[in-house]
Amino acid sequence: MIDYRTDLSKRENLIHFIKVTQQLIETDGIQGVSTRKIAAISGFHNSTIYFYFKDLHELIMLASIKRFQKYTDTLESLSRNTDSYENFYAIWTCFAESAFQYPCIFYNFFFGKYGDDLPLFLNVYYDLFPDKRRHYSADIESMFYGKNYRERCRKILLPLIGDARTRVTQHNIDTVTDITVCFTKSLLSQKCETPSLDSRPLQNSMLAMLHLVIDREDPASP
DSSP states (O other): OOOOTTOHHHHHHHHHHHHHHHHHHHHHOGGGOOHHHHHHHHTSOHHHHHHHOSSHHHHHHHHHGGGGHHHHHHHHHHTTOOOHHHHHHHHHHHHHHHHHHSHHHHHHHHHSTTTTOHHHHHHHHHHHSGGGOOOOOHHHHHHHTOSSHHHHHHHHHGGGTTOTTBOOOTTTHHHHHHHHHHHHHHHHHHHHHOTTSOHHHHHHHHHHHHHHHHBOSSTTOO
16 A cells, blocks of 8 residues: 555555545445546546555555444444443444444454454554544454454453353453354354355344353353
8 A cells, every 4th residue: 555644645645545445335335346446436546546555455445444343333432331341242242233234344444454463454544534433442452453353253242251150261262253253253254155145144144153152151150
């Protein structure tokens, strides 16, 4: 991605390309986005896009962050809640609602080509659109800017270690993380492949999996 920090025109062009791509995602879906369409709407030649971005995937990653706004707004409100257990499930509930509303966008963002570079794209986007940035508690901030989806899942589990309501420990946290990542990926993949699937059962399945893996059957038991 081009360095835009010292050149106002480059910054404005980046913002323009992102907004055009967001528009195309709205009308054509993520699979319908192409450099040809972006160039036609933006008024630039196709090759200009590659002057600003390494490839189309970079631009789509940045444009996709718009779809996280409802999720990020909820995270900001949850940052005022001090109960980690309640926060955990509230965050996942919000995530499930947003993810299954835009499954292909979320799947590409977390499991696509640049899924291991999330902080880079988040920081660039919020630098270009500072009014969209939200402020979180330390725990949620650490999770939100995790390197990739696995790291995000692990970080949100950390506050549950030692909570009597959960079975999460230092010894099993990596296994629990792997289960949540794999299950989420599978459910999103199902929805992407079959858009007609009812989202509600998929959301319920995701939350049921979390309760099964994380919760103690009897919080009073050792």
